[in-house]
Amino acid sequence: MNKKLVSAMLCGAMVLGSVMPAAAAGEGQKLAMVVKSAGNAFMELAAGAFKETAEAEGATVEIVYPEAPTADAQIKVLDNLISQDFDAIAISANDVNALQAKLQEAMDAGIKVSSFDSAPNPDSRQIFVNQAGTVEVAQALMDAVLDITGGEGQWAILSATSQAANQNAWIDAMKTIMEEDDKYSKLELVEVAYGDDLPDKSTEQTAALLQNYPDLKVICAPTTVGIGAAAKYLQDNGAACKITGLGLPSEMKEYTGDDKACPYFYLWNMEGLGTLTAYTTMAMVAGDITGAAGDTYTAGDLGDYEVVEAADGGTEVILGAPMEFNGENIEEWAEIF
Amino acid sequence: MAGKSGRSINNVPEAPLKKMILSWEGILVILLVLVNIFCAFYSEFYNLSSLLRQMPIYLAEVFLLLPMAYILVLGEIDISVGSIVCLTATMSCIVCNTGAPFIVVILTALVVGAVCGAVNGFILTRFTELPPMIVTLATQIIFRGIAEVVLGDGGSISATNTEGLILLTGKVGQIPYILFLLVILAVIFAVVLGKSTFGRRVYAIGTNRLTAHYSGVHVQKLRFIIYTVMGVCSGICGLFLLSSSFGANTTTGKGFEMDAIAMAVFGGISSTGGKGNLAGGIISALIIVCLRVGLGQRNVHAQVILLILGILLICAVALPNLIGQARRAVKR
Numbered sequence: 175m176n177k178k179l180v181s182a183m184l185c186g187a188m189v190l191g192s193v194m195p196a197a198a199a200g201e202g203q204k205l206a207m208v209v210k211s212a213g214n215a216f217m218e219l220a221a222g223a224f225k226e227t228a229e230a231e232g233a234t235v236e237i238v239y240p241e242a243p244t245a246d247a248q249i250k251v252l253d254n255l256i257s258q259d260f261d262a263i264a265i266s267a268n269d270v271n272a273l274q275a276k277l278q279e280a281m282d283a284g285i286k287v288s289s290f291d292s293a294p295n296p297d298s299r300q301i302f303v304n305q306a307g308t309v310e311v312a313q314a315l316m317d318a319v320l321d322i323t324g325g326e327g328q329w330a331i332l333s334a335t336s337q338a339a340n341q342n343a344w345i346d347a348m349k350t351i352m353e354e355d356d357k358y359s360k361l362e363l364v365e366v367a368y369g370d371d372l373p374d375k376s377t378e379q380t381a382a383l384l385q386n387y388p389d390l391k392v393i394c395a396p397t398t399v400g401i402g403a404a405a406k407y408l409q410d411n412g413a414a415c416k417i418t419g420l421g422l423p424s425e426m427k428e429y430t431g432d433d434k435a436c437p438y439f440y441l442w443n444m445e446g447l448g449t450l451t452a453y454t455t456m457a458m459v460a461g462d463i464t465g466a467a468g469d470t471y472t473a474g475d476l477g478d479y480e481v482v483e484a485a486d487g488g489t490e491v492i493l494g495a496p497m498e499f500n501g502e503n504i505e506e507w508a509e510i511f
Numbered sequence: 512m513a514g515k516s517g518r519s520i521n522n523v524p525e526a527p528l529k530k531m532i533l534s535w536e537g538i539l540v541i542l543l544v545l546v547n548i549f550c551a552f553y554s555e556f557y558n559l560s561s562l563l564r565q566m567p568i569y570l571a572e573v574f575l576l577l578p579m580a581y582i583l584v585l586g587e588i589d590i591s592v593g594s595i596v597c598l599t600a601t602m603s604c605i606v607c608n609t610g611a612p613f614i615v616v617i618l619t620a621l622v623v624g625a626v627c628g629a630v631n632g633f634i635l636t637r638f639t640e641l642p643p644m645i646v647t648l649a650t651q652i653i654f655r656g657i658a659e660v661v662l663g664d665g666g667s668i669s670a671t672n673t674e675g676l677i678l679l680t681g682k683v684g685q686i687p688y689i690l691f692l693l694v695i696l697a698v699i700f701a702v703v704l705g706k707s708t709f710g711r712r713v714y715a716i717g718t719n720r721l722t723a724h725y726s727g728v729h730v731q732k733l734r735f736i737i738y739t740v741m742g743v744c745s746g747i748c749g750l751f752l753l754s755s756s757f758g759a760n761t762t763t764g765k766g767f768e769m770d771a772i773a774m775a776v777f778g779g780i781s782s783t784g785g786k787g788n789l790a791g792g793i794i795s796a797l798i799i800v801c802l803r804v805g806l807g808q809r810n811v812h813a814q815v816i817l818l819i820l821g822i823l824l825i826c827a828v829a830l831p832n833l834i835g836q837a838r839r840a841v842k843r
Contacts, residue, residue: 212812241812244667245758246568254807254810271673271758272670272756274673335667
């Protein structure tokens with residue numbers, strides 16, 4: 175009796191299973207995402223969205239955290255992943271060049287290599303999912319500096335580490351923009367300081383900048399840790415110097431507004447980045463795209479995307495222009511991330 | 512009776528001691544087999560080829576174990592080696608980036624390592640009353656400090672000229688070069704420590720430095736040589752680390768001294784001197800490497816792996832005591 179019941183249920187399940195639509199984009203795929211380090215709230219948003227999107231499409235997903243925010247820790251992680259027959263690895267690189275040998279080994283083993291947030295060099299990847307075009311971000315930041323300084327005066331940059339690939343790309347692009355257009359000619363970039371993405375060191379660097387350049391009008395920090403630490407320091411000390419850059423709304427809520435340390439700042443949607451990375455990676459595994467310039471695909475609700483040539487000679491897809499957070503919308507966005 | 516206390520010169524490898532160490536190595540071999548069986552069940556991807564493929568990055572540390580065993584047998588300690596690794600990796604990366612022939616890069620690593628080791632050796636033999644723990648603590652800070660100054664604000668350097676470094680990561684079949692070199696050096700170090708006059712003298716110093724001195728052993732000369740060799744091996748470690756990670760930063764080699772000491776102690780080499788041999792240390796190094804690879808293949812967090820290794824180490828140092836107590840109980 176019992177056996178009959180069980181077999182009947184099994185039959186039922188099989189019939190149901192065969193009727194279910196099997197059109198999911200990531201069906202049966204095994205994907206890994208390698209983030210920069212553990213405990214990075216910003217990165218978690220992308221990782222969470224990546225996992226959610228890919229799993230909804232039927233893929234199995236593993237998010238892997240290196241033991242330290244360094245390239246050698248990521249190399250150990252990649253070693254582990256290459257052994258585990260993953261279909262694809264999506265990575266945010268801690269160093270532009272150091273991962274090349276390992277990522278090439280992965281590609282030789284038939285693993286698709288996509289990157290997001292921070293790109294390894296063109297030889298190390300098949301595609302880069304760019305949160306915002308380098309030029310778009312640099313342009314937004316330069317215009318913010320121009321606006322907040324009132325068009326002239328001293329300003330400084332507070333970056334992450336001197337090796338951080340994305341920060342360096344933005345800083346270089348900002349310098350280029352500043353040289354090319356006359357309207358920036360009265361701005362003086364006095365120093366690029368490095369807070370290593372550590373709150374303590376970023377605070378120290380901010381203090382040093384204020385001390386060394388009493389007339390400093392704006393600090394631009396294209397890193398979430400740096401802008402948070404600097405905003406707190408400037409506001410606590412009632413400094414005349416303002417801060418702008420790239421930050422997390424939830425961390426910047428107290429400091430953002432016209433009468434506060436940070437009039438406004440920028441960021442892209444990290445969740446959108448994770449989602450786009452998931453669709454891009456799945457499309458590569460499925461063979462819909464190869465990562466070559468000109469490839470087109472649909473990324474779910476985000477719409478259609480086209481792969482383009484990147485400035486470093488590789489290929490990329492660009493999520494979109496960065497978004498401005500100011501006194502008016504900060505409350506609302508701080509709830510979200 | 513002198514043999515039992517382990518405090519005599521001639522009797523060091525005598526029967527009771529030898530028996531205990533032998534049995535300890537026996538336990539380690541069994542443990543190595545068990546760890547491999549565990550890993551094979553735990554990770555479906557754990558096999559000889561994945562082990563050989565993933566091994567190199569962990570093997571670099573084992574170069575430190577070899578001379579560290581000598582230093583522990585001397586009854587001393589060198590906690591500056593992690594910093595020497597960092598400094599050699601940094602300096603050879605800089606030389607490498609200038610486009611110098613790769614042999615120059617190798618020489619840089621060896622020479623920088625040797626100089627650092629010789630500095631330790633010089634201070635320790637010039638001021639013989641200074642405790643090695645304190646002296647090497649100071650040089651640990653100094654060597655890493657130099658590396659940090661050289662690395663500058665960013666705190667890291669990446670190799671731009673990777674051709675030679677990639678050569679170092681080459682393989683014969685599936686067996687990486689680093690494994691060959693390690694096996695050769697391990698055999699040499701083990702034979703010298705276990706079978707040569709030099710090795711006997713090391714045990715003699717570790718057992719009783721004064722007696723060794725009065726017996727005509729050049730205690731200070733020997734210590735100087737060993738600390739310098741420690742530096743050279745740190746250079747080899749730094750070079751291989753550079754070749755697998757294509758760069759160096761301020762955290763390169765951090766904690767390696769403790770890993771090397773842990774491998775040695777786990778292998779039955781007493782940190783109070785005069786006891787143990789290299790075979791045990793090498794087997795325990797293999798156990799640690801296999802565990803790291805096996806657990807890593809299931810993406811176990813690196814910190815959790817460290818935790819497991821720590822627990823293993825505690826068990827390893829407690830076990831001989833427990834066995835001793837059990838034996839005494841049986842004898843009664």
